[in-house]
Amino acid sequence: MRFAVRSSLDYEVKSPTVFILNVEAAALHRQRIIVESLNLNPNFPIERFADDEGGSRFIRVNAEPGPFHVDYHGIVEMDMIEKAPETIPEMPVGELPLDIMHYLYPSRFCQSDLLGRFARREFGELEPGHTRVTAICNWIHDHVDYVSGSSDSQTSAYDTMVLRAGVCRDFAHLGITFCRALNIPARFASGYAWQLDPPDFHAVFEAYLGGEWYLFDPTRQSALQGLVRIGVGRDASDAAFSTMYGEAEFKGMSVSIDAIDESAADKEPTTQAVAVG
Amino acid sequence: MRFAVRSSLDYEVKSPTVFILNVEAAALHRQRIIVESLNLNPNFPIERFADDEGGSRFIRVNAEPGPFHVDYHGIVEMDMIEKAPETIPEMPVGELPLDIMHYLYPSRFCQSDLLGRFARREFGELEPGHTRVTAICNWIHDHVDYVSGSSDSQTSAYDTMVLRAGVCRDFAHLGITFCRALNIPARFASGYAWQLDPPDFHAVFEAYLGGEWYLFDPTRQSALQGLVRIGVGRDASDAAFSTMYGEAEFKGMSVSIDAIDESAADKEPTTQAVAVG
Amino acid sequence: MRFAVRSSLDYEVKSPTVFILNVEAAALHRQRIIVESLNLNPNFPIERFADDEGGSRFIRVNAEPGPFHVDYHGIVEMDMIEKAPETIPEMPVGELPLDIMHYLYPSRFCQSDLLGRFARREFGELEPGHTRVTAICNWIHDHVDYVSGSSDSQTSAYDTMVLRAGVCRDFAHLGITFCRALNIPARFASGYAWQLDPPDFHAVFEAYLGGEWYLFDPTRQSALQGLVRIGVGRDASDAAFSTMYGEAEFKGMSVSIDAIDESAADKEPTTQAVAVG
Amino acid sequence: MRFAVRSSLDYEVKSPTVFILNVEAAALHRQRIIVESLNLNPNFPIERFADDEGGSRFIRVNAEPGPFHVDYHGIVEMDMIEKAPETIPEMPVGELPLDIMHYLYPSRFCQSDLLGRFARREFGELEPGHTRVTAICNWIHDHVDYVSGSSDSQTSAYDTMVLRAGVCRDFAHLGITFCRALNIPARFASGYAWQLDPPDFHAVFEAYLGGEWYLFDPTRQSALQGLVRIGVGRDASDAAFSTMYGEAEFKGMSVSIDAIDESAADKEPTTQAVAVG
Missing domain, CATH: 3.10.620.30 (C8orf32 fold)
Structure with missing residues (x-):
């Protein structure tokens, strides 16, 4: 069962700010990323890190003042x-x-x-x-x-x-x-x-x-x-979609997910237990 | 229905200490004090004050260093x-x-x-x-x-x-x-x-x-x-049996209540609502 | 030193609602009310009660659905x-x-x-x-x-x-x-x-x-x-300007205070201790 | 600079109980274990696990009812x-x-x-x-x-x-x-x-x-x-010396540490910053 996911985040950066972002689909045993794309505008360099165990993927960005836009989309195959x-x-x-x-x-x-x-x-x-x-x-x-x-x-x-x-x-x-x-x-x-x-x-x-x-x-x-899944951890403090160190204003976001095969689109919410890893 | 109540409190006062004591039966519409006796040893002078509304009776004592003993007993008629x-x-x-x-x-x-x-x-x-x-x-x-x-x-x-x-x-x-x-x-x-x-x-x-x-x-x-009832108030902060301002050590206490008429002694806990005022 | 005080409160009452209002100047030893006027619109009957000790004055109003407006003004002489x-x-x-x-x-x-x-x-x-x-x-x-x-x-x-x-x-x-x-x-x-x-x-x-x-x-x-002063008590729970039991929406308020003798208007904030009772 | 460390823990196990113990010196870059010995009495089998990053070493023990004694001693060389x-x-x-x-x-x-x-x-x-x-x-x-x-x-x-x-x-x-x-x-x-x-x-x-x-x-x-150091983590919840799942009573413990070379024994508490990793 495949899903197209997308998120867009908009910020107005006031002073040099470090962003820790966690918006990409996690890389997990039963959650496979088919294609994906992460775009930053401006295109600041990023550093990647992951929580090995849970598969959460973080990026760190040193953003300069001005508008800052983050856009992620991917196609993910779920094998729960x-x-x-x-x-x-x-x-x-x-x-x-x-x-x-x-x-x-x-x-x-x-x-x-x-x-x-x-x-x-x-x-x-x-x-x-x-x-x-x-x-x-x-x-x-x-x-x-x-x-x-x-x-x-x-x-x-x-x-x-x-x-x-x-x-x-x-x-x-x-x-x-x-x-x-x-x-x-x-x-x-x-x-x-x-x-x-x-x-x-x-x-x-x-x-x-x-x-x-x-x-x-x-x-x-x-x-x-x-x-x-995007982030996995002890609680929300391990899985914030965005943490900022500096001065930046959150201007808004949009999030979407769509089933991209027909069978899925018809599917009822399951009454079964769903194992993910 | 009458009850004999008694309480004894023992303190070791280390430095001059103000005690606010609330151990006497409250004077209430349906709770009448027949006889009572309050003894302090040493016999420090006391000042009395009451919460008009609830009938709680407090005494204030300026106690000097040394052992301090408070003994109260009374007979109370309840008319609930x-x-x-x-x-x-x-x-x-x-x-x-x-x-x-x-x-x-x-x-x-x-x-x-x-x-x-x-x-x-x-x-x-x-x-x-x-x-x-x-x-x-x-x-x-x-x-x-x-x-x-x-x-x-x-x-x-x-x-x-x-x-x-x-x-x-x-x-x-x-x-x-x-x-x-x-x-x-x-x-x-x-x-x-x-x-x-x-x-x-x-x-x-x-x-x-x-x-x-x-x-x-x-x-x-x-x-x-x-x-x-002894003290009535918003919560326990209004009805402490003893509050001390100074240095004193609580050494122990004893408390008793006995029914003093025969009918009472036989009485089962009521299943009715009990109104007190 | 005299002050003219005024407050207006606006509500939209959704269901029959009891208001406890505390907006009138308190009647205190060193705070004397010269003239005052309380107007409710609609003119629901009110019951008054006071905290003897602190002088806070409360009114209770059973308000019916619809707009509800409370207006108070008074002239108060302060004798601090x-x-x-x-x-x-x-x-x-x-x-x-x-x-x-x-x-x-x-x-x-x-x-x-x-x-x-x-x-x-x-x-x-x-x-x-x-x-x-x-x-x-x-x-x-x-x-x-x-x-x-x-x-x-x-x-x-x-x-x-x-x-x-x-x-x-x-x-x-x-x-x-x-x-x-x-x-x-x-x-x-x-x-x-x-x-x-x-x-x-x-x-x-x-x-x-x-x-x-x-x-x-x-x-x-x-x-x-x-x-x-309007309300005096243990903390804010004793001195809310309005408490509602029922469904009512607070739509807004205005509050004012003016010194009404010339000398006062010139007066600097005092550096002295101010006793009020 | 070398230290001999020792700890003894005594429990009375009431029902089958899982212990997570963290009493061994951590294996860290600047903290080298020269010799060590961990003895359990009774000698229940243990499983070991470690927090890779911090070097904390845990053991898990399935203890049966009765007295349970844990004794650890080691010699650790510190290279701070x-x-x-x-x-x-x-x-x-x-x-x-x-x-x-x-x-x-x-x-x-x-x-x-x-x-x-x-x-x-x-x-x-x-x-x-x-x-x-x-x-x-x-x-x-x-x-x-x-x-x-x-x-x-x-x-x-x-x-x-x-x-x-x-x-x-x-x-x-x-x-x-x-x-x-x-x-x-x-x-x-x-x-x-x-x-x-x-x-x-x-x-x-x-x-x-x-x-x-x-x-x-x-x-x-x-x-x-x-x-x-024994345990390193986010806070005390990551570094308890003992966590029990079951019914067991803690009876007491002893802990010791001694400097085992002469120079150390003379050493004053440092006024310098001490780096450990």
């Missing part, structure tokens, strides 16, 4: 595996791959150490496995209002637990937090989200179950089989 | 009214007595402005009235663990909402917070609690319904008809 | 006392009037229990008295940025201590918090502020020193001798 | 470089090695996004470089009380900024937070600390300056040239 959710187990901590142990730890926006008692009370008695993480997502969907503008870049899962309102990023943070509190490795994923309306960058999360990372979207706004 | 809970309505904000409007406002430990969305989602659709406040207490009892030592004097309802553990004071704060968020006036009450085991100062809360203050104990540890 | 700051002492806790002891306690936006160590470290060694509270104001002025829009109605002194930005209300909360942490009674005051530019409701604080309440404005934006 | 502090510059964000960019991001205990305004106000005007980070350490030392028991494993830099008390871990978190807020990469380091009295695991931090990681100890309790 769909599985029956009830067949997917959790893994004992003692058997987790050692290189993902840190996805059990609390992070800036996911204070799993503080929400542990709640998570164990609410979800501790449920049957372990993919269905338990779905129960977590259902809880979030049912107990937190999706309200644009109700949170900001400093809002954490701790806050959302009390305030009960947020956007996709907050929903993902809360899901990650509950998973980690139950000893399920979980991480944040930003991406291009097929069928998201209106189009925008989206945030979901992944939980490590039965030897694979599985996607979850507690907002229920996107079709998981059409989630082209 | 028991009513069928389902007959007790909430009152529209526009009809509340004007002198209790401030019990709708957030306070140090009861951030009702922050927990409003949760309260409305969880309790907003319930039938208004005494039964709704009971539903709030049931929620607290079912969702928060009573764990000695899990909180401290700085723990607020905001924290308890996330951490999901606390003691009587935290349970009361959470109940107050939810009530205020639903526009039900609510206040904190400390007291001597009959049948509390082990004996200790206790904390409950009152909600203003149908023209009366009604008692609620989300911990379910005390018998409401045997709750001899 | 100016004193040499260095002559004004702090009072020992043991000698404070008993009816203001609660202004030592922490409140919703003034967590003096949490900021105590800082306050004692930073201000504990200073000479007690009016000059120490001025030092507190200077610290706030020098260490917190006045930035419109940087805080909201839920921001507390705890937050401002970390975030280091706020508006008049946050500055006042921080000043109150430091005072209480040093055992100086302190309270919040809202008012019409002469020479404030642009005109708006303003927030300052009062500290109890040498037997009087003294005004302080850590923002340095107003002339203290021209501060016509 | 001492440099004149005033010669060490900060690096522009645009020139930082790309693989350490994440040490600019906020983390669980280091909310550099929230403390940015304070950091820039307080330290923003200082000359960039090693001396500025020393100024940060001096500020922490002067403004935060070192008080055992004043914080716990959930205390973050945000809290410490208000509460102004903590232990080594809190001091390190605050230092890291200020550095990141100033765009200086910074990370947490746990270790065996020569001359720390009483002996214990210690926490310090590293800042990336002029192409090297430099050690800083805002507590001033250890000699930097004798800091044998």
